[in-house]
Structures are given as C-alpha cells and as structure tokens.
Amino acid sequence: MYNVFLYNAKKAAKIIQSQGVIKGSKTVISKIKKKNEIAVTKKNVFKFYHYLLLENKAAKLSDRLGNELSLAWFIPDFGIGSGGHLNIFRIVYLLEKLGVKSDIYICGGSQWGDSASVKRVIGNYFFPLKSNVYILDDKFEVNIEYDVAVATSWQTAYYVRSFDNCVKKVYFVQDFEPYFYAPGSAYSFAEQTYKFGFYGITAGDWLKEKLASDYGMVCESFSFSYEKDLYKPQEKRDKDIRRVFFYSRPPTERRGFELGILALNEFCKKNPDVEIVMAGWDVSEYEIPFKHFNAGVVRIEELSHLYAQCDVSLILSFTNLSLLPLELMASGCPVVINQGRNNDWIDPEKNIFIYVEDDVNEIVEALDQVVNKKVDVQILMDNASDLLENSSWEKEAGKIQTYLFKILEG
Template identity: 25%
Template sequence: MLKSHIKKLYKNYKLKTQYKYYLNFSKYIEFNKINQIIPNKIEKIYFIIPGMFKSSGGHTSILRLGTYLSGFGYEIYYISYIDQDLNEMRNNAYSNLNNYRGTILDKSHLNNLKADIIIATLWESVYYIKNLNGYKMYFVQDYEPYFYTYGEKFLLSQKTYELGLHMVTLGEWNKFMIEKYCNPIGKMDFIEFPYEKSEYKQVERDFLQYKNKKEINLAVYVKFDEKRAPFIIQIMLKNLESNLSDDGIKLNIYYFGANKNDKFLNGTNLGKLNTEQLFNLYKKCDFGMVASLTNISLVPYEMIATNLPIIEFKEGTFKYFFNEKSAILTSFDYKELYNKIKYYLENPIKIVTMQKTALNYLNNLSWQKSSQQFKKILETII
C-alpha cells in the first residue's frame, strides 16, 4: 500500500512539473521563420545558455569558445534563460574553466540585451531568442532530437533547425544529420571538434609490455543517459571481467562521469572528476572506454592526448571524427570486445600503430584553431 501510494505521489509530481514546464515554455513556441537583420558591426556577442552547471562538457565548450572570441576583441556575455542564482553560475563557470573570459548574467537581463550577435546553445534557447533583437545564430553541439524518445521534445528540438537561424555545428556530423533529417533554410557552417592541448600531456607508455600484463586498468566514461549506453557497457564489462579472469587477467574498472552515489554492477564509481583527477586516472589506466553514440564528447580526445588507447562503438560517431584505425571499435556484443582485447594484448605492436594514427590526427586540432574558424564565420556575416 505504502509503495503504491509513493508511486502515485511521484507520478502526480512528475505530471505537475511537466505541465508547469510546457505552460511556461508555450509562451515562446512559434514556428514562423525568423527575419535575419545583418548587423553593421559585430562587437557584442551573447550566448544564451541553460544555466551553468559543474562538470558539463557542453557548458565548458561554450566558455572556451567565448573566451577565445573575447581574446579576438569581441565583448562576450553568457545569459541564462532559466532561473539560477548568479553567484552559483559564476562559481560553476570558474570550476569548469578557471580562466574563462566574458560576463555571466542571470535571466533578468534576457529581454533587455542589446546585442549584435545572439547565439542559441540548446534547442530550448532558440525559442527564447527568436523575437529578440540581434543577428541570430545557433551553436549546435549535438543532434539534440536524439536526446529524447520520439514525441514532443524530439519534434520541438528538431524544428529549431528549420527556423532560419545561422547554424554553426561543432563537428561535421551534426551538419550531416541536420541536412539528412531536416529542412534547414538558414546558413549552416561547421567548426572542427577540438580539445584543449594545454590540459593533457602525452604519457610515455610501453605498449609492447601489454603482452605480459596480468592486471588491466580500464577508465570508463559513463553517464546515465542513453546516448552513453550506461547499462549495456556495465553488462559488457561484467562479462569481459569474467572472461579475462578465466585467462588469469584481472580487470580493474574505474567508472567516471556519473554521480558519486550512483550504483554500478561492478568496478569503482569515481563520480565526476576535475581536470587534474582525470589526468591522473588516464595515466594510471591501460585503456579508456567511451560510448559516443551521438556527437562525440571531449573525453576520447583527452584520453588520446594522454596516449591512452581507447575503446569506442561501431554504432557511434567516432568514425566521423577519427580514422577508424585510431581506436578499438566494437559492437554491443561482449564476445567481440573480449576477442579484440585479447588480440591487442597478444599483438601490442598494433596498439603502437593505432596510437600513432590517433595522435597524428589530434595534433592538428586546438580550440585556438576552431575559434579562429568561428571568427571567420562571423566575419562573413557583415
């Protein structure tokens, strides 16, 4: 009886929360195409953000881009379209990027801004900025309809690509997906998906000694979000752990990226880690594992930058960003993963070749370069 009552209360609470969300958001939902007005000059740029939260790769990327644009002479602002304490946002921004440049503002400034360029950063923010003054752009970091099951939010997010904003996608995969599944009418460019070279140094590893290993440390990036395959990964690794144990090899699994109190089937949950903690984990481990099922995350870049061999999924987007020979690509079949791990352990020279391929590609990337690409896009507007 008590359990049933609690479930009912939770269901009612969830429904009320959803009603409140849509009733508030419906005031901004319009599907008419925007009328772009070309600015005479570009000085003030406003990023419209969904608050500012710690350990968020998306928020950190916005801060990095804004910081470099500030260095190019633009006046940069970050304005939240959700209610969040201003000091909390500033503290979280400092935690994500302690040298960020630009001014963080709360929601109260949203309707009074005087901008040359307004940049949406999440599908919801597109609706919030449609009727504001300024040339409207959209920094697309992922194909966001895939965040949801097919339904209201899927369609509302998909529609934002068809409203006439000037889109700049992070990586070419997003552009490919928008052109394949939507009818974009505005300009669309892309910048290369970069990483910050200064934060992760290459670690010297003797891959030829992998053949003699009786203990393997594996760093696994997991969030309880379907695009990161959190449940399949755990089941695969539980089976892999058992199979390697039969071969006399101990597998130590270190999950990171989820909340510290989240429960896992096996391994150690390290929770959310800062840059220094991540670097120490990568140094300690022999392999890294990430599921980039939608747009790739920064984590594979960071791992490769430390010369850590990575495991990715064939079903994901890794191959849109790296040569396929830059990682151990597997399906969701744990037997395939087991066979590939065994193959690379028995043929470590293949790991040497794999890492050379990955690092050669990575050496051509940087936030400096990608921000320069964004700057050139801005210069084409006027």
C-alpha cells in the same frame, strides 16, 4: 492501510522508472521526508514549457553595430562538470581573446543565485570570462543590441527565436538533442528548433551533415581538440596492473552504461585480474560484480593521470562523439568506441580508434585483444599523432569567428 501503502509503492516505482535509479530514489526519499508519504502533486506543463509560446520575431537590425563583433549567448543553467557548458565557455573565452565581445544570458533562472554569483562560478570552475552575465526569468526582456544572438540548446533556441535585437541568429549545436528523449513531445520540441531558419555552427561533421540533409539548415562545423597543457603522455605507475577505463554515466543514456557494464562483466570473467576504472559518475548504487575502482566525478586536472594508468578505454556514445577519445589518446590510452558516423567523423580513415558494433561479444573481444597485446596499439597512437599535434581549440575558435563574419556578410 494496505491500499495506501500499495498506492505509494506504485508511485515510488513510477518515479524511479521515469527518473532512473539514482535521481528517482532521491526524489522518493525527499518526498517521504517532507510529508511522510508520496504526495500527489500536479505538474504545471504551462509553466514548465512557457518559452515554447514566446512570440516568433525576426531579427530587426540590418547592419553590424561596429568593428567589434558582439554576441549574445543564450544558455541553459548548468552544473559543475557540464561538458556542454565547458565547451561553450571555452569558445566564449577564446573568442574574447580574438576581440569578440560576448554577453551570456541564462534562460529560466539559475541555481547559483544572482548574476555576480554565476560569473564567479564560471570563473572558478570553467574560464575567467570578461562577459557580462544576465539571468532571464519567465519575463523575457533583453534591450541590448547585438550582432549575433546564439542559441546553445533546443530550449534556448525558443528564446533566440523571440529575440529581435540582433542582425543574425545562430545555433551552436553540440549534439542532436531530440535523441535525448523517446519520441514524443520533448523529442518534437527539440526537433522543431532545427526548422527555425538559424545558421548552424556544429560540433563536428556528423551534425553538419545531419542538420543539412534532414532539415535543410545552412551549417558550418568546427572540430574537437583537447587542452594540451592538461592531457599529455604520462608514466604508468604500476606497470604490472592491467586496467580498463570506462566512461560511466548512468543518467546519460546516450553513453551506453548498461551495455558497457554487461560487456565488462563478460570481459572480466575471461580476465579476472584486470581492474576496471569507472569515472564520470558515482556508481556506488549499482551492483557491479567485477573488480573495479569507482572514481566518480574526477577533477579535470587529475584526468590525464587517471587515463595514463589504463591500458585501454571503452567510450560509448549513441549521439555525437564525446570529447574524451582525443583526451584519452593524448594521455597515451587507446580507445575502443562503438561504430557509427556520429563517432568516426573525426577519424575518416578509421585508423585511430578501435571500432565495435553495439554488441557485448564484440566489445569483449576488442578489449581482450588490446589488454592481452594481440594488437599493436602503438600503430593507433602513431596514426593519431598528426591529428593531436595539429589540432587546437584556438584554431577551432578562429574557425567559428570566421563563420560569424561570413554569416553577417551573407
């Protein structure tokens, strides 16, 4: 009996270690409920990675199909609140307004059911798209012809590599996805897609430069903006209460949750009256000793008001820049962010955000400087005004349309 218990305990520990505390615990509980023990199941690598073995096919169409530009977007399945999918659907929506026809293909099935159900979810939680939505199962077969096939993640790049009913193939790259994994198979699978010969359209200059220099990809880039009807300066209700906003996503390692809470704990020892507002994930399963408000996943319509109640924000990103810094600045909340070309490409003069090294003490000092008014953050807000006023997602969608025509003509 003891050996069985010890074996199951070790299995549970391995699951939690590999999947993280929250997801791993849920997996363990699910297995216990199902069989009252942690079952030993075989993982099917061949089924899970079947798309890696799809045939490599060159685009077979030589000429544009008509005056109206047509796109096939190959996307992974999505959850409500997915920032990457929000950006994809936003661009599709804005391109539709510019006369570009798009269809969406969800690779590997969808948790939302059939195509009609998926389209309703997209319309309810993202944007009301005109696009047709198709769900691709293990049998990859698309007979419709398009001007451009668009990969949107490393997994979908393998589908696009095998798709030949198009004139050109494009890779819509929002982050350097190999960094999502430790060096190994998944890292390599993701990295190989940058060698497929697709034209890159990247979210920002850091990705454009990296993919061009490291993989020889031909790339164009668009910049970030924010929804101006959602994010705007708002009055702080409790002006005597000092708050720090922290973008908290423990399952997303690139957002530096552990570094953030270590730094915030030291900061709060010096400033015990300050409340930390944590949003992006439910962190109730974590031991958090300092004064905080666990906002969890917040509706988009409520974010700007939440940001405006904070004196400063801490945004950590170890891959591409998050969309949050511009949204926070537009709401009147200055941003402390970790140093790196991945984050400062949008702020080349480095006079909009407060930059820190990946160091607890530096983060504490920067937050302390702002909260205790030892720096004039209005200078930062003034510096950001031109960027905020002149940017728009409509402008960025126009750039992407121009790139697509350029790629088709090349």
